[in-house]
Structure formats: structure tokens, C-alpha cells
Amino acid sequence: MNKKNNKINNNKDYVKRDIWRNLFHIQPPTGLLNDPNGLIYHNGVYHVFYQWHPHEPKHGLKYWNHVTSTDLIHWIPDNRILSPDTQYDKNGAYSGSAIEIDDQIHLFYTGNQRDDDNHRNSYQMHAIVGEHRITEKKVLIDSVPTGYTDHFRDPKVFKKGSQYYMIIGAQRENLSGTALMYTSNNPMSWSFVGEIKTRYNDFGYMWECPDLFSIDGSDVLLFCPQGAFNSPKNMFNIYPNVYCIGQYNFKTNEFVDDIEPHLIDHGFDFYAAQTFLDEEEERVLFAWVGSAVDNYPSDKHGWAHVLSLPRRLHVQEGFLYQTPHPNLHKLRKCPSELSKLLKIYELYIDKINGDFKIELYHNDNGESLVLHYNETSKMLTLDRSNFNNRFAIEFGEIRTLNIEEGLKNIHVFRDTSTIEIFINSGKFTMTSRFFPQETEGSVVIHTPTKDLEITYYELEDINHDL
Known part of the structure; x- marks a missing residue:
């Protein structure tokens, strides 16, 4: 391990x-x-x-890296990293969630294990963020319920009243995606409730990264329906991420x-x-x-991908609105x-x-x-086709969005090779990576600006050493 640590350093x-390193997004130090x-x-x-x-910068043995902040903007590395160091997560500590119990941070995640025949075993696991390291790893759910495959991962744990709930992404034996619910009075012991009943019986082959929460009088279900690319529901990315707004019945699991x-x-990357x-x-x-x-152009420089900026959520008129967190000011x-x-930069128009046309990045080349x-x-x-460093061309270089009410405003954050666009006060968003040969560029509006209200800020270079 010391040789690997030396290689990372x-x-x-x-x-x-690398010229494409971001200056205020969370990004990996390597890999x-x-x-x-x-x-x-x-x-x-x-x-x-x-x-x-x-x-x-490839998918391989997964750890949980860890960063902390007091304001959601300035991040520092934390050496309490979740490592795949037991027989139950030896092939990767896969995704999960955190909750507070008795003033401690408890982690819930999927341990990925492969046997000698490369068969996957998925374990739902628990750990505690100790003062100096991750401790008390334990398997909580050691088998997949009958009727489902070993695509069984990404536990999201939350508490309602005195009861704990765990929603897990799953795949039925007929190779369609769904989500399963568990419940507990004691988060160290869980009971299977069943499949969450929805009207989506054939929507992707696996539902990754589910989340369920209440907001503004509605319940929101998030998930990633793998395989729903170009479905009738207009999922244009190869792996889409969707939300449903409705009501969840805790008694009937519906x-x-x-x-x-x-x-x-x-956008392209979300x-x-x-x-x-x-x-x-x-x-x-x-x-x-x-x-x-x-394969992203930054791969050749030893790193790949960033996290989005923090976004506040609200439900309004049947849509999940996303707005930049106010701390970004x-x-x-x-x-x-x-x-x-x-x-x-930050740009608000x-x-x-x-009709409206703007180059959010422009250079003289x-x-x-x-x-x-x-x-x-x-x-x-x-449209991100006008770059020399093109990538993912086979999945299209243009994304479209129908806006029946018309385009009213845009709020944009650009961070070197990342762009986040908030449209019509956050009703829609478009998030993308792009890799210009020259990182410095201008903004050009090709529409009469007489009636536009434009606010444009140069931003602080935080340059996280993460």
C-alpha cells in the first residue's frame, strides 16, 4: 500500500x-x-x-474519499477515508449515505465482493466516522431478496419519527429496474418491507442511486434508470437521472x-x-x-470528473426547482x-x-x-461541438430542451472546464464539461442586449488542494 500511496502523491x-483543473468545484486529487x-x-x-x-482515471477499486467544509464553498481534505479493506467490500466500497445517530456520523454503503468465478455479491454495510478514522464496519444485509438479482446497491437511509428507512436500488429477475424498502427501529438490524410500488414496471434495467424525501408538501423520488437511453420518456443521456413528484405511503409502500x-x-454530464x-x-x-x-480529455492528465455545485431544491407547479446555494455568493x-x-465567472441574464443566442465560452481560435x-x-x-478536444461524440454533442413558457432568464457558473446553467429561475438545468485549448475566454451575446438585465461577476480562485 505504501508504494500505491507514493504513486498517488x-x-x-x-x-x-493540468490547465482544466477546476477552481471551485470538488474534484479528485488524482484518479x-x-x-x-x-x-x-x-x-x-x-x-x-x-x-x-x-x-x-478509470473505474476500478472504489474508495470513499472525504472532504469537509463549514460553508459548502471552501473544502479541505479529510483523511478519514472509507477503504475497501474487508472480505465483504474487497472489490469496492460502493455508494451509500450518512445519518447522525447519538452524535456520531454513521455510514451505510454497498460492499462489492467478487468470488473466484467473478460472481458479484452485494452486501449492505455500516461504518462509523470516528475521531481519526472509519471504524466498526459491519454487514447489515447479507443477501438479496428473492425475486431480484445481485444488482442490489446504493442504500439511502433516512429517519421519519422514530423509524429508520433504507431505500436500495435493485433489479428484478426479469431484468427491469426498481427500488426496495427496508425499515428498522434499530439501524443495526433491518427488515425487508418490499418493492416500492410504482407505475414504472419497465423503465430501465437497474435503478441506481435512489433517494426519497419530502419537500414543500410533496414526496420526491430520485433515481438513475440505467438503460432508459432514448426511451419514450426523452432520456437523451446514455445513463439518465430522473425525479418523480408524488406522494409516498409509508403504510402501503406505494x-x-x-x-x-x-x-x-x-445537459451532457450529470x-x-x-x-x-x-x-x-x-x-x-x-x-x-x-x-x-x-473518456474525458482530462484522463491523459491523471484525473477525471468533478461534483456539481450545491443546489437548493424546491417543488413548484409539478417541477423540482434547483437554484445555486446562496453561499456561492x-x-x-x-x-x-x-x-x-x-x-x-458567474453570469445572470x-x-x-x-430568440436568444449566447456563447458562454468564446476564443479567437x-x-x-x-x-x-x-x-x-x-x-x-x-452545443459543445465547436472544440478541438471533442469527446463522447457517439452520444451526441447537442442537447435540447423544450421550454413551453419561453426562455425568461439564465444563471450560469463557469469553472474552467465545467458549466452549470440554471434556466427560468431553476426550473431546468443543463450541466456539462468542455475542454478548450485556451482556458481563458469571453462571453458573446448574439442578441440585442438593450432590454436585457445582465450581471457578470469574476469569481475568486479558491483552487482547492484536494
Whole structure:
């Protein structure tokens, strides 16, 4: 292990020199980052874990890396990392969640084990974040319920009243996706309730990273229906991430909704969203800004992927609204001009009325990231095809979004090679990676600006040493 640690430390200096490193998003020090895990606010500190393969920017043996913050903006590394060091998680500590019990942070996750025939065994496991390290690992659920395959993972634990609940992603034996519910009075011992009854009997082959929470009088079910690519529900990414708004009946284990699932995000790179409550008891979301199947240009520099910015959630008129967490205001450095060459910025444009076109990144070599709205078709288009460092071309370089009410405003955060776009006060979002040859670029609006209200900030370079 010492040789591997030395390799990681040597790689850190190499990774830091990459021009595409982000300056205020959570990113891995080396290797590959994916799902956010173990999100919790505890004793004045935010804890974010994430799936991490430290040795190279590929999916491999997964750890939970760990960072902390007092404000959701300035992050520091925490050496209490969840490692795959038992016989039950020897092939990876897969995704899960965190809750507070008796003033301690308890982690719940899936231990991945492969036998000599490469057969997968999935164990739902528990650990405690001790003062100096992760302790008290224990298997809580050691078998898959009858009628389901070994695709059984990603426990999300929450408490309602005196009762604990655990929702787990699963696959039926007919190879369709679903979610299962467990319950407990004592979170060290769980009882199987059954499959959550929904109207989605054939929606993807596996539901990864489920989450269930109440907000604004509604219940929201999040999940990732693997295999729903280009389904009738307009899932354009190879692995989509969706939300359903309805009511969950804890007595009957039934989720009732009458609106089709919506994509949480309409960009290229967004998956495995998970939520928790911040210090003001507001629901906050993080997601993995990446994809399981793509090779990213940053791979050759020894690292891959970032987490999204923290987003506050609200339900309004049947939609899950996402807005940048208000603490992000702390990043603002000074107002700026659109023509100034920047690596990182915050942009807000209001009073959009009719056709609208903007280059969210532009350089003199012809590279650009284009957002275009057509009032006649009501279609918003994000185009990242105009770069020399193109990637994931086989899955398309354009994403579209129908906005029946018309485009009203956009709120944008750019961080070197990451863009997050909040549309119509957060009713929709589009999140994407892009890799320009020159990291500094300008913003160009190709629409008359006379009636637009434009606010443009240069942001503070935090440059997390994570």
C-alpha cells in the first residue's frame, strides 16, 4: 500500500499542472471521482464523501474519499477515508449515505465482493466516522431478496419519527429496474418491507442511486434508470437521472404520481444525484458531473470528473426547482465585462424575450460553447461541438430542451472546464464539461442586449488542494 500511496502523491503534482483543473468545484486529487456519497451536516461541518478510484482515471477499486467544509464553498481534505479493506467490500466500497445517530456520523454503503468465478455479491454495510478514522464496519444485509438479482446497491437511509428507512436500488429477475424498502427501529438490524410500488414496471434495467424525501408538501423520488437511453420518456443521456413528484405511503409502500418522470438535468454530464439538509434545514443536492462510459480529455492528465455545485431544491407547479446555494455568493470577486477573458465567472441574464443566442465560452481560435433559444420552436439548444478536444461524440454533442413558457432568464457558473446553467429561475438545468485549448475566454451575446438585465461577476480562485 505504501508504494500505491507514493504513486498517488507523485501523481498529485502532475494533476495540479493540468490547465482544466477546476477552481471551485470538488474534484479528485488524482484518479477518478464519481457518485457523491455520505452527504451530511454535522456539528457545524459539512461532510461530502465521493466514489474514488485514486490510482488512475478509470473505474476500478472504489474508495470513499472525504472532504469537509463549514460553508459548502471552501473544502479541505479529510483523511478519514472509507477503504475497501474487508472480505465483504474487497472489490469496492460502493455508494451509500450518512445519518447522525447519538452524535456520531454513521455510514451505510454497498460492499462489492467478487468470488473466484467473478460472481458479484452485494452486501449492505455500516461504518462509523470516528475521531481519526472509519471504524466498526459491519454487514447489515447479507443477501438479496428473492425475486431480484445481485444488482442490489446504493442504500439511502433516512429517519421519519422514530423509524429508520433504507431505500436500495435493485433489479428484478426479469431484468427491469426498481427500488426496495427496508425499515428498522434499530439501524443495526433491518427488515425487508418490499418493492416500492410504482407505475414504472419497465423503465430501465437497474435503478441506481435512489433517494426519497419530502419537500414543500410533496414526496420526491430520485433515481438513475440505467438503460432508459432514448426511451419514450426523452432520456437523451446514455445513463439518465430522473425525479418523480408524488406522494409516498409509508403504510402501503406505494409511491403515487401522475406526471411523467423529468430529467433532473438536461445537459451532457450529470448523474447519481443525492440530497441532504443544510444548516438551515433546506434540501440540498450534489451530483456527479460525469458519465460512466465516456473518456474525458482530462484522463491523459491523471484525473477525471468533478461534483456539481450545491443546489437548493424546491417543488413548484409539478417541477423540482434547483437554484445555486446562496453561499456561492462568497465566490464573487468583482463585477466584470463580458469581453474580459476569464476562466471562472458567474453570469445572470434576465428579461430574455424571444430568440436568444449566447456563447458562454468564446476564443479567437473559433472554439465556443453555444446556448441558443428559438422562440418559434420553444427549443433551447446547448452545443459543445465547436472544440478541438471533442469527446463522447457517439452520444451526441447537442442537447435540447423544450421550454413551453419561453426562455425568461439564465444563471450560469463557469469553472474552467465545467458549466452549470440554471434556466427560468431553476426550473431546468443543463450541466456539462468542455475542454478548450485556451482556458481563458469571453462571453458573446448574439442578441440585442438593450432590454436585457445582465450581471457578470469574476469569481475568486479558491483552487482547492484536494
